[in-house]
Amino acid sequence: MHPHLYAEQALLGALLLEPTRVEEVRGRLLPEHMYRPAHTALYRALLEHPAPPDATATMATRVLALVAAAGEHAAGITPVYAHTLMAACPYPRNAVLYARMIVEAADHRTIAQHATRLGQVAVADQARDGLADTLTHHQALHAALDELAHRWGEPHGTTPPAPVVLPPTTPCPRDLTEEQALIAALVADPTPLSRIGHWLRPDDFADHAHRALYQSIAGLAHRGETIDPLTVLWEAQRRGHLADGTLTPELTLTITAYGTGGSTDYHARRVLRAALLRTAAATAHTARTHANNPTLPIRHLLAVTRLAMGPLDEIRRRWHTALGEPTYSTRGETVGPVNDATVGAARSRTTAFRAPGMSEPTPERAANVPARRAAPNPPTSFR
Incomplete structure (x- = not known):
């Protein structure tokens, strides 16, 4: 148990x-x-x-x-x-401390549940070609973290967590088709690259070959060079993509010379949408892994979950930029004075009943307890 x-x-x-x-x-x-x-x-x-x-x-x-x-x-x-x-x-006198243990376990479960839902809707949105539910649950996870931060205090100075190994994933064939169509459209008309380059990055491509081709096209455009299938092949060779096996001359010419073409902005947004869904699934897996780790104190868990959500927050900002919408904001800082309820909850760590023979904390140990911050009037606070 x-x-x-x-x-x-x-x-x-x-x-x-x-x-x-x-x-x-x-x-x-x-x-x-x-x-x-x-x-x-x-x-x-x-x-x-x-x-x-x-x-x-x-x-x-x-x-x-x-x-x-x-x-x-x-x-x-x-x-x-x-x-x-x-x-x-x-010892009945330790009731407050027992309550704090229960709340901390419940908060771990809360983050795990929100992360699980985010991962599930990201997979579902990818299958049904949607996005709205993923954005909604992404915001819900942020709201849950904000609510916990109001009760426990915003973490500061937490070291980055150990990297979480993500399960292997297979790119969706529809996403690969969109990436190839975007490459062909850029070769046919590289003019939109100056616009979409602000919000679409090479890492957004699921296929390494398509990523290398996008980098090569962007490099040629940056130097003002002519862009056609042969110059893209030449730039890919200069960047080492042929030497490391990412591309072959035949694959490069096939994608760039015989692609379907189409609306560059449309294909670029489709590529970014697919990257957002993949990032959401990876973020959910990482957050759920941390939440299921009982060795993490709740403030440390808040910190590592914030860090894990960083890539998803960043790519969502770029998604809103691609749609021409206002800049996406994740949360507000938790600030405010420490009230009496918070102080009493914080002392629940040290005022638990001690059986006969147990030593009292020394002044030196008490002096080493760090000061903590809280939001004004939290409804439930265990600092």
């Missing part, structure tokens, strides 16, 4: 043993943060009935009433399981 499930049991046991501690976690932990539906139902019942209406009621009477209330919404809550929860709580 995962540690956060033990924490859920310990917290519920603490609230059953000492009902007054419900108010300590009410503003920090929501029922939705619980992983198990039975725990969600019992915690919601505890929030709705924090103290027995009759001071003379025994603990057994109160526990039975809570079990009955929770049982109306979820299965698995019995008087025997309530006793198991109380036995699973080491």
